[in-house]
Amino acid sequence: MAVNAALKQKMLDLGLTQDELAAQMNLALLAITGRPGDVSARTVRNLLSGATQRPIGRTCKALEEVFGCPLRDLGFKERSTAAPPEDPVKRRQFITAGTALALASAGPVLAAPRRIGTSEIERLQRRFADIVASDHRYGGQLGIEQKAAALSEEALALQSTGAASQRIRSQVYASAAAFRSSAMWAAIDGRRSKDAIGHMQVAQQLAEMSGDPFIKFRIWSHAGTLYRHMGRAGDAAAANDVARGLSITRTDPMFASLGLARHAAIHGAAGDHQASRRAFDQAQDAMLRADGGAQRPMWMNAFYDQAELDSLALSAYLALGDFARAEFHGHRCLAGLRPHMQRSKAIATARVARAQLEQGDVEPAVASAMSVPTDQAVRHPRVVGMLRTFSGRLNVMAQNTAIAQTWNQYAHETWRSVA
Structure with missing residues (x-):
């Protein structure tokens, strides 16, 4: 198979990596059809390597849209049933329609369409x-x-x-x-x-x-958390800054509070104690200023409150090695969690156990770890990871003690049930 030199050069001209081209093709498909594409980096590799010599359907449309030229200029063989080239002006007008785009009808219109x-x-x-x-x-x-x-x-x-x-x-x-x-x-x-x-x-x-600014906030705020969990503190801060820069953080202190609290957690993961403490103080102040009766999206009302702020503080101070402060926020989080927050309760409990252990409070730590509900201890990936880390630290700090043996037996029986 010969490398597609024409496509490779076009990508170099635009400064696109394989991942970036895949993302651009998916964006083009979203604009054209109203539905996101499923182009992957593997798709692009096949196009570059020559494994795919005659792209069809959505892949063809996406390539022509991204590069603004027909397939033959990208080093591909012409489709035998190719449609006439589309007028570029018409194509731009179609894309500019943005959110007004709808999927094409599969057949002729026989009656007036119903209203959504x-x-x-x-x-x-x-x-x-x-x-x-x-x-x-x-x-x-x-x-x-x-x-x-x-x-x-x-x-x-x-x-x-x-x-x-x-x-x-x-x-x-x-x-x-x-x-x-x-x-x-x-x-x-x-x-x-x-x-x-x-x-x-x-x-x-x-x-x-x-x-919708509310869903934009949710997505960019989640992106900050994703990068924080991946250990990419710079990207985490940049993503969270996008969320914090939206107008809703200026009109509603509750959104400002969440943005600041997650930024504090990012500072904690990066090891900046002073910045983390300052951001948490600002998040707390913003929450106190928020109107409890304001209209907010369901997802926001369902999870963000004082308990969640304390949960983020628990995570940050644990990462910073300030175990006493972490435990304080952990207990306050657990006391304030609403009944439906079962996942959050399991995570906070596992973190409290670790904070207690690192302070040398071995028996309370084991008691906390063993209180994590079994379904979460064996099914939730983050909780499983936390408890395994706890187990490793316990066996370093309290090796061959009766309490360590009690924990090891409990952990063996618990995790064996899903092995």
Whole structure:
């Protein structure tokens, strides 16, 4: 197979890597069809290597859109049933339609299309609420990620079923972005970073098409958390700054508080104690200024409160090695968590156990670790990882003691049940 030199040169001319070209092709497909593409870096590698010599369908459309030229100029063989070239002006006008795009009808129009209205939006919002509730209960599960991604596709497919006002279409895109952001969060929580990045890219595209600042905040704030978990503090701060720069953080102190609290956690992961403490103080002040009766998105009301702020502080101070302060925020978090926050309770409990252990309080630490609900201790990837780290540290700090043996027996029996 011969390398496609023409395509390689075009990519060099535009300064595109394989990943970046895949992302640009997906964005082009979203603009053309109203649905996100599924082009991957592997697709691009096959195009470059010559493994794919005659791209068809969506891949062909995406390539021509990104590079603004026909396939033959990109080193590919002409399609035998190629359609006449599209007028560039018409193509630009089509793309500029933005959120007004809808999927093409599969057949001739026999009757006036039905209207997509608020009832469809309300149905999507109810299903989104179900996804959020599942996340708070279980967290990180592949099934939640897959269901949320499928619902995002279902929301986009709604665009082809009838006519709608610009406002309704924007809400459909916002719903699709919300589902995809939940898929992203499930992947983050499940330590599936590569999948999370893929969901993030699609979610960002959909959010831009919706124009909804609330879902934009959620996605960029999640992106900051993703990069923090990946150990990329600079990228985490940059992503979170995008969220914090949105106008809603200036009009609603609760959003400002969340942005600051997550920034404090980023500072903690980066080892900056002073910046972390300052950001948490500012987050606390903003929360106290927030109007408790203000209208906010369901997802925001469902999780962000004093307990979540303390959870982020617990994470930051644990990373900073300030174990006493971490434990303080951990106990305050656990005391304030709402009943439905089962995933958050398991994570906070595991972190409190670690903070206690690092202070030499071995017996309370083991008691805390053993109080993590078994379903979370064996099913939630982050909790499993925390408890395994706890186990390793315990066996270093209290080797051959009775309490360590008690823990080891408990851990063996617990994790053996899912081995």
